[in-house]
Amino acid sequence: MQDFFMSNEDRVFRSEIRDFLQRELAPHAEAIERDEDWEAVKRVVRALGQAGYMRLMFPDLYQGSLPKPGLTHATMLSEEAAYLNYAFETTIATALSCAFPLHAYAQPEVRERFLTPILDGTAIGSICMTEPNVGSDSAGMETRVRFDSTTREWVIDGFKRYISNATKSDVYIVWGITDPDVAPQKGMTAIAVPAGTPGISFPRTYDFMGRRGCAVGEVTFDNVRVPEDHLLGEENKGFRIMLGAFNFERVILGGSGLGVARSAFDIAKAHAQERDSFGQKLGQKQLIWDMIAQMSWRIDAAELLTYRAAKMYDAGHDGKELMREAAQAKLVSTETAVFCSDRTVQVLGGDGVTRQFGRAEQIYRDARALPIVGGSSEMAKYLIAAREMPAIKPNL
Ligand SMILES: Cc1cc2nc3c(=O)[nH]c(=O)nc-3n(C[C@H](O)[C@H](O)[C@H](O)COP(=O)(O)OP(=O)(O)OC[C@H]3O[C@@H](n4cnc5c(N)ncnc54)[C@H](O)[C@@H]3O)c2cc1C
Secondary structure, three states, rough: OOOOOOOOOOHHHHHHHHHHHHHHHHHHHHHHHHOHHHHHHHHHHHHHHOOOOOOOOOOOOOOOOOOOOOHHHHHHHHHHHHOOOHHHHHHHHHHHHHHHHHHHHOOOHHHHHHHHHHHHOOOOOEEEEOOOOOOOOOOOOOEEEEEOOOOOOOOOEEEEEEEOHHHHHOEEEEEEEEOOOHHHHHOOOEEEEEOOOOOOOOOOOOOOOOOOOOOOOEEEEEEEEEEEHHHHOOOOOOHHHHHHHHHHHHHHHHHHHHHHHHHHHHHHHHHHOOOOOOOHHHEEEEEHHHHHHHHHHHHHHHHHHHHHHHHHHHOOOOHHHHHHHHHHHHHHHHHHHHHHHHHHHHHHHHEEEOOOOOOOOHHHHHHHHOOOOOOOOHHHHHHHHHHHOOOOOOOO
């Protein structure tokens, strides 16, 4: 598509980040998928950090050549990385989700200790919200956080699941209930917990159908104690910190979905134009045209919605002002990734479901997580409808 929303600087940046990832990530993409090669993931994260790309979201800390870095560029990074390997992209997107509250809410020494290494690409982070009884609905959160006034430490007890980067992280942002007598939204607190703190354990790493190469697992916090200054923001104000990151995460996920969708589409187009069928190119058949046309307009719609939301964020819109647009970007891009990966397999026929003939089957497996993570498609639809009908409270 003609990238409608982009300035010349944005276009130059896209080409720069694309070249960078071609050089640094593409040679490792197969090993990340096939061997779950974490050393390769770490090498590429380090290269991104050293080049300054992990700082795009934090203009006050950025030292590169862009005059106005922001979410637009971080989303381009996600899109281009997901195009090559979605598992890798989830590692950096999660590290950024961890960096975001550290940047905004950590006390200076804690911020320096945990944020700087993530931005330099020498450390990885996790965000720990989901629990067995807490997924789409945070109201059932069972993790408890209490302040021990004798030792002046925060004490965390709980069990988190589906945590990206689980066993690999250097720091965890953990949400738990500090005041069980009020609604969870009013009694939730966020704490930064360094890896290696006694009481952290990893009961299980998940074996996913796709996204192979990113470590996602369970994390248990059993009487985990961290110093007083590891509190993020204020006690009982953790829900606001959680909400504050949602718009940015949804826009980044718009970029992830777009990258996955585009990688599938390119495979489908190449195959349709090369493969002979019934004495003609496969791409000449009307039913194949239908699939190509549908992938094309869905990808353009996803791109427009994603970069509209990113540009709005960079222009200072956030919170409720951006909720509908960020949710639309996430919903349309991630559903488009599923659609395109499925249609691409269909265009390829047997080659599409065979591991020996390219990446179509991998992209199909990878794409399926996208409408679930970071707030499901159903939750995104509630957010969109809620903004369209502000007088009515959605019946969740
Ligand atoms: C690969 C992967 C990585 C993840 N990484 C992280 C991470 O790093 N940190 C973290 O905290 N979490 C993480 N998650 C968890 C993810 O955010 C949750 O899986 C997601 O929010 C959905 O929650 P759930 O799985 O408990 O499903 P549920 O909430 O049980 O929902 C199940 C289904 O029901 C639908 N549903 C639920 N409520 C309603 C309703 N009211 N109306 C209509 N439909 C509804 C949902 O949309 C979904 O389709 C990850 C998950 C995956 C799969």
